[in-house]
Amino acid sequence: MIKIICVGKLKEKFWVDAVKEYSKRLSKYTKLEIIEIPDFKSDIASIELDKEKDNILSKITDKDYVITLEIEGEELSSIKLSETLEKKLIQHPNITFIIGGSSGLHEKIKTRSDFALSFSKLTFPHQLFRVILLEQIYRSFKIIHKETYHK
Numbered sequence: 001m002i003k004i005i006c007v008g009k010l011k012e013k014f015w016v017d018a019v020k021e022y023s024k025r026l027s028k029y030t031k032l033e034i035i036e037i038p039d040f041k042s043d044i045a046s047i048e049l050d051k052e053k054d055n056i057l058s059k060i061t062d063k064d065y066v067i068t069l070e071i072e073g074e075e076l077s078s079i080k081l082s083e084t085l086e087k088k089l090i091q092h093p094n095i096t097f098i099i100g101g102s103s104g105l106h107e108k109i110k111t112r113s114d115f116a117l118s119f120s121k122l123t124f125p126h127q128l129f130r131v132i133l134l135e136q137i138y139r140s141f142k143i144i145h146k147e148t149y150h151k
Helices: 013-026 045-057 078-091 107-110 126-144
Strands: 002-007 032-037 065-076 093-099 115-116
Touching: 002 045, 002 115, 002 126, 013 032, 032 045, 045 107, 065 107, 078 093, 078 126, 093 126
Parallel strands: 002 032, 002 093, 065 093, 065 115
Antiparallel strands: none
16 A cells, blocks of 8 residues: 655645546555645744654554655656565555655654655655655556556
């Protein structure tokens, strides 16, 4: 199963529709659970991170293989990501991706992470990034099953 924990809610209909489309496509290959954690607004980033941390950690089990999305993480090609997912799904019942809020991720979340993944040194809007992540997971399953899609 793939689990995606994200801080914040999708607001615009086009993001919601894109997530629904990739969720539908992924249902052919795996169970998918998307968990939205409320984002906390504060002028002090450490307060935001601390409040979000407990909510995120409560959604993770000891058996989950946790991949945090971090600018400082390792960049992988789509093929390498598919190989990683294929291998980890054999070893773990759940692969859990975590997309932090506007202030990033608390150090305890980063410490719990099994792998820090970066898609780029660029900063993306969180709503857009959720769609990008789902598309890459979908692409990974297409590669794993040797189906046309990835070029």
